[in-house]
Amino acid sequence: PPNLQMVEEDSGLERVNCRAKGASSGFKVAILGAAGGIGQPLAMLMKMNPLVSVLHLYDVVNAPGVTADISHMDTSAVVRGFLGQQQLEDALIGMDLVIIPAGVPRKPGMTRDDLFNINAGIVKTICEAIARCCPKAIVNIISNPVNSTVPIAAEVFKKAGVFDPKRVLGVTMLDVVRANTFVAEIMGLDPREVDVPVVGGHAGVTILPLLSQVKPSCSFTQKEIDYLTDRIQNGGTEVVEPLARILRIDYFADPIDVAKAGAGSATLSMAYAAVKFADACLRALRGDAAVVHCAYVASEVTELPFFASKVRLGRNGVEEIYPLGPLNEYERAGLEKAKKELAGSIQKGVSFVRK
Ligand code: NAI
Numbered sequence: 385p386p387n388l389q390m391v392e393e394d395s396g397l398e399r400v401n402c403r404a405k406g407a408s409s410g411f412k413v414a415i416l417g418a419a420g421g422i423g424q425p426l427a428m429l430m431k432m433n434p435l436v437s438v439l440h441l442y443d444v445v446n447a448p449g450v451t452a453d454i455s456h457m458d459t460s461a462v463v464r465g466f467l468g469q470q471q472l473e474d475a476l477i478g479m480d481l482v483i484i485p486a487g488v489p490r491k492p493g494m495t496r497d498d499l500f501n502i503n504a505g506i507v508k509t510i511c512e513a514i515a516r517c518c519p520k521a522i523v524n525i526i527s528n529p530v531n532s533t534v535p536i537a538a539e540v541f542k543k544a545g546v547f548d549p550k551r552v553l554g555v556t557m558l559d560v561v562r563a564n565t566f567v568a569e570i571m572g573l574d575p576r577e578v579d580v581p582v583v584g585g586h587a588g589v590t591i592l593p594l595l596s597q598v599k600p601s602c603s604f605t606q607k608e609i610d611y612l613t614d615r616i617q618n619g620g621t622e623v624v625e626p627l628a629r630i631l632r633i634d635y636f637a638d639p640i641d642v643a644k645a646g647a648g649s650a651t652l653s654m655a656y657a658a659v660k661f662a663d664a665c666l667r668a669l670r671g672d673a674a675v676v677h678c679a680y681v682a683s684e685v686t687e688l689p690f691f692a693s694k695v696r697l698g699r700n701g702v703e704e705i706y707p708l709g710p711l712n713e714y715e716r717a718g719l720e721k722a723k724k725e726l727a728g729s730i731q732k733g734v735s736f737v738r739k
Contacts, residue, residue: 410434410435410436410438410460410461411435411436411438411669411670412436412479412480413430413440413479413481413482413483413666414439414440414442414481414483414521415430415439415440415442415483416443416475416482416486417442417443417484417485417486417526418442418447418450418451418465418485419443419445419450420443420651421489421649422526422650422651422654422655422658423443423486424450426483426485426655426659427439427450427454428457429655430461431457432457433663433666434459434460436461436666437460438464439454439461439462439464440463440465440466440479441464441465441466441475442467442472443466443467443486444467447465448465450465451465469509472509472513473513473517476516476517476518476521477517479521480522480669481522481524481669482514482518482521482523483526483658483662484507484523484526484527485654486503486507486510487499487502487503487506487527488502489528489624489649489651490624490649492624494624496528496529496531496587496588496620497529497729500529503527503528504532504533508536508540508736508737511523512540514541515540515544515546519541519548520551521551522669522701523537523551524658524665525554526555526658528586529587529729530554530587530680531590531680531726531729531730531733532732532733532736533733534553534554534680534733535689535729535733536734536736536737538552539733539734540737543737548700548701549702550701552681552701553661553680553681553695553702554585554679554680554681554690554692555586555657555679555680556591556678556680556692557657557660557661557678557679558586558619558650558653558654558657559593559616559619560580560677561656561660562616562619562653563593563616564578564580566612566615566616567580567595567602570604570608570611570612578598578599578600579599580593580595580597580616581594581597581693581694582616582692583678583692583694583719583722584691584723584726585680585690585691585692585725585726585729586680586692587725588617588618588725589617589725590725591616591722592718592719592722593616593617594708594709594715595609595612595613595715596710596712597710609714613718620650623650624649624650661679664677664697665697668697668698668703671698671699674696676695677695678694679695679702681702683705684705685707685708686708687723688723688727689730690730691726693705694706
């Protein structure tokens, strides 16, 4: 495969250097799986981020075309493409932030755990390379099942002697983004003003919205709580499967109109959520104060070794993990269910690397 760095340098070395200088104060970010459904819009949005000076786009297919396309955007980040495993290490050297949406997405009827067999191996290989090339980078893991891929990453880094629990973050921002949107819809609020903490993990019942802690303070009927909890937990399935099937109704003329029906899972809202989270990580790296978001991280908030809750981000990644706060009875019951499922997913990830 062509070495895209060479192609880029050959075709305009002076200009590339010039742009690199202009943007030298920013951060270096790599996206692994950059040619995929999430990867492409994520790459586009990161190219628009003024905090990014260098953007590395890596994939096992189609990286050259996506890189050429993104590189034409007139924003300051310098874009370089990397294709195939032999260029993985080049893609990673010197990176401050590595975002991983590599892997296969869900199809109708699949749970996130069904993706384990393929994605576990992909995340393991990528993390082995991160351990060799940029062990100090902040790592944002999007590949599902996040409940297991984050423990996999941690095990790989432990084996390599470079594990820093502050730097490995599972991206659960999409659950928060969905929760903010659905709560705003019901309460007639501007979604930008709504903040719903979503804790636990990133799959089914492990996604636990804490509706008693919504800001601005809202009071919901039990019917609204049931509706919102179910919709936030199954928001991904709304995209993966025809809505008609979820609602068990058959009056949609063409269910494909209302969902992807086998053509993939959430990509556009996910890219938005990933950028919101990555931007928060970069602002924290820059030294901004009070950068607080939910993320799935190594944690002592519960007896489980990994858990999603609000964390404060700083120059070293996760600086502080906040406790869950007061839960009502409904949320305490949800927490027990979530922990039971999470424990199995964590163990599965750990065993995959240790075996
Ligand atoms: P996709 O299939 O459209 O794209 C995945 C990309 O990864 C493809 O371009 C593929 O070539 C690439 N890839 C495969 N093996 C690779 C390897 N070894 N190294 C580098 N790249 C590799 O899938 P999509 O829709 O972009 O989803 C990606 C992942 O994100 C899936 O696992 C999906 O379940 C997950 N996801 C996570 C969410 C979250 O909230 N954390 C939300 C939505 C999806």
